[in-house]
Amino acid sequence: MNSGARNLFILGAASIVIAFLTTTISLVVYHNSGDIYIDRSRPGFLPEKAERKNPDQVEFTFPENGKINKKEITKYQKNFKAQLEELDKFNDPFSPAPLSDESLGIPPGEETPSLESSSTDLP
């Protein structure tokens, strides 16, 4: 192998190693930052179309400038309550039920581990 061919081989190998390293680092950062869990590009992890807000709908924004009076605060409260109603649509988010033994089809043990902080059945 002449020196030109050797240099070309080294260049190719180095490129592959660098590409592998940078991809690995990117994936580690993507995973550890938690972005992987809320990535909108992952199919199935996206909110359904019906669940999403209508993008054409103009969201209310309380302007920083303006008067402070009864009318303005009432308007603020009305729109704020509408947002709170959106939150009320979630029925007990992150409740312990889906991970309970019962939900997963695991029979109750004689002595269950005391690691469950959310358990309320125990005396």
Add this chain to the structure above:
Amino acid sequence: MKPVVIAIIVLSLASSIFPSTASALTDLQNGAISQNCASIQSSLKSLQKADSRTRVLLGSTYQTLFTNFITPLNLRLVRHSQPNSDLIEIQSDFTELRTKFSKNFIKYSQSLEQLISIDCKNEPEKFYQTLSQTRKLRAKVQDSVQKIHQLLSRHLSATKTLLTTESSK
């Protein structure tokens, strides 16, 4: 004689501090986990997707409330030289709780992902141990959500007080 006594005390203390969860699994539970492994994994995968959707929807609503309501109201009050200490405190607590919610969700999701990757058919005890840990982390996410919602109710009450003050002027 003394080293033996010390060793017994240390061992008994260690066992009380780090209880063995694996031994708490009964044969019936072990068998059920191994037998139903496929359906358990399937339920967990569905839950993972549902949780991500809930996280995104809750997070975007919190973001809207913060940028379109809580912050501009405080800015307007400051501009009129009427800063409300209660509302400012709520804004600061809200920022803190949102960060906590995001961090707790990441920890929980990582644990859930680890749980899904465990071969529950052959390692039911390890699976149950991780499941217990995941439950604890999920409870933390639920706690931060509840705290945020309580804070939002407090914010609404504070604006009612503000309205009463403005009405009486």
